[in-house]
Amino acid sequence: MSELHLNSLKSLIVFKTLFESGTATRAARELGITQSGVSRSLAQLEENIGMALFMRHKNRLIALPEAEELYQEIMELMGNLDEMKHTIVALREFGASRMRLVSAPALGFAYIPQVIASILRINPKYSIYFDIMPSPDVVRAVESGHFDAGFVTLPVTSERLIIEELFTVEAVCMIPANHPLAAADHIEITDLKNQHLVIPNQPNLAADQVLRLISQNKIRISGKTEANIAAICSLVANGVGISLINPITAYDTVAVQRGIVIKPFRPAFHYSFGLIYKRSWSDTQLIKLLKENLPKTPDCLER
Template identity: 50%
Template sequence: MVDVTIHSLKALAVFKTLFEAGSASQAARMLGMTQSGVSRSLAQLEENLGLCLFHREKNRLIATPEAGELYDEVLRLMGNIEELRHSVLALKEFGVSRLRIAAVPGLSFGFVPRLVASLLREQPRLSVSLDMMASHEVQTAVESSHADIGFVTLPVAAHAIRIDPWFETEAVCLLPTSHSLARLPSIDVGDLRDQHLVVSNQPSVRANPLLELVAHHGVPIAAKTEANIGTIVSLVANGVGITVMNRITAEDQLPSGCRVAVRPFTPAMGFSFGLAYRDNWRQGRALTFIREQGRRLSRDYCQSDQPH
């Protein structure tokens, strides 16, 4: 059996330099060792591994095919060690080395990426994974420990994890700039009479706040187009119809110069978002940073909101 110890790791580092340098004398100069020390380290490594790594021809060392294979493995090992070093530094500085985030689609097109960017500016050694999924799937991911922190749409009923209210934002109305209603300073639910609506895919009318609202006010619509939330703004820009969505998702999807007008909408429709996490994350520095930075970022959206 091959014994892997701190001494064999040092010997592998010597082997790597020797393989790259091509001679014991050059490797010794690069490592600040004696040539005999390099040769002794190589001999011990070969004995430990039970492999011949170099053929000795006069004053030359010729690498064997086994040495080439071992060199590739050593490169991977050194990369893992370097990654481990960064992880330890991140743990010391931020309390976590890897953060797995799950977020609802409404926050995933710009808000959460901006939040991640802020997080990495604060802690560049942190590794982050981000998954976009429905709110109930976010909850399940956090409960099962597949995600560390989740961004959900409220209200949510959960017993196994913590759900903290985070921030709220109001809905805005999006419509093609060529639409006759675009001349209005604001849009009321009554203005949607006989209009074609673009709404997100939902299992039922009751699950869609816009369709539920027009039904509650007895406002008949011409028809509707159901689509993934990531395509709704594009559908509006192409003249398909009118939509109402939360301000953050709308701002994140509106490219500069797009053919979409944004107007305030009445009656007010609020959207609430929360943070989902397990109890052991309650005092985590990463969670504290995300909570505070997210609230600050949500205020920036409101302050920068201008009619298009």
């Protein structure tokens, strides 16, 4: 097989225009070159790739099947070139063309989507990849370089990352709207006697603390259901039981899920949340852009 030479995009652009216009005359007019220039470019391309793309018949060019396939490849290439332009603009303006974010579930369902929306309002061409996973996995994912920045439930430790505390919230109790406790001003630890609890099936600060309080106060519950945090709110709404949870998730859920009321819990305990990223990223435009678009406080703290 002879060696393939494609040293310039010009001949591909000429071919694309010729394929779309149907005649060398129209292609020359659209490109602002001579008809002979179109013909020379096509002949050079066919020579370089080692095959004919058009059949010549009575001064007409009839596209061969090979031309159709090459055209589709060129269209994909042009799309990639446009994407490269956007990448270069983002690199010039923001120091990066994409942002890979990962979050613990507590912030992942509404708080971080708000951040992403703010960033894309500034630059709609920014490419963002976002995922949700438990805080320990968030730390490992950012340490390994699979993500640029992460949002975690504190405390976490890492020698390789900068950890910045963002804010602290007080845990609340989510209760089915038709539950006897729904009318209470607040829920105390003693109110959990003989209640069914809905708790996360992964390590969770609130679950750990409430179970410890239950044990310390020798309170007997009727049982517990462990579930993914995304399902906990639906379980509560369906009357399975009550749950202790961070207010960000709780209030975000009430916005879309009926059948739940939210009450303060006593004794109070708190969640703290933080932003993590590699030390080498501390002065990058990407991290600065991210910090500038973090809401000062979640909406639930302003209620």
